[in-house]
Amino acid sequence: MVDLRERVTEDRGLLKKLELAIPGFRGYRKREDLRIADSLLRKQLARDLGDIVKRIDLCRQDLANNMEMDLLNNIGALINHISSIENRVRHAEQGYTGISADYTIREEELNRMYEWDLNLISDIKKISDSVSTLQDTITQGQSAEIGKKIEEVEEDIRDFNSIFDKRIQSIANLGIQDK
Secondary structure, eight states, rough: OOHHHHHHHHOOOOOHHHHHHSTTTHHHHHHHHHHHHHHHHHHHHHHHHHHHHHHHHHHHHHHHHHHGGGGGGHHHHHHHHHHHHHHHTTTTOOOOTTOOSSOOOOOOHHHHEEEHHHHHHHHHHHHHHHHHHHHHHHHOOOOOHHHHHHHHHHHHHHHHHHHHHHHHHHHTOOEEOOO
């Protein structure tokens, strides 16, 4: 994946480039660009989670077609859980960096937040791989294994959610300096 921090920096327009030259605005512009890059990254993470929800919904349809009614509640709960996490990721705290904000979040802290979110990509890949295994299990008609595979996906989701909770705590505990 392309580092979105570089892309945002490359896509600066004339006004943003001028802001970099003005004392007092330079730091603000750099922090704002980092916040934008992190926001773009989180939107991508949320889209990836949304794609996973769609794939699990296909699993639910296959289960219904195969008359595996006892598993529909489990997979429906899984869809709801992932959908709620998708919304949390999409709307997560960004670390406001206003020019005259009550608190200043330093550039290093915003970079750390971006790196944290970047590491979530591997966790989403793990979830996606578990969903692929679930899909294969359903397709192959391995009824005895389906419940176990649903639980494995749920466990991966719980792990992701736990890591994301730590992100929120980390942001809340940033070394915020009073102005």
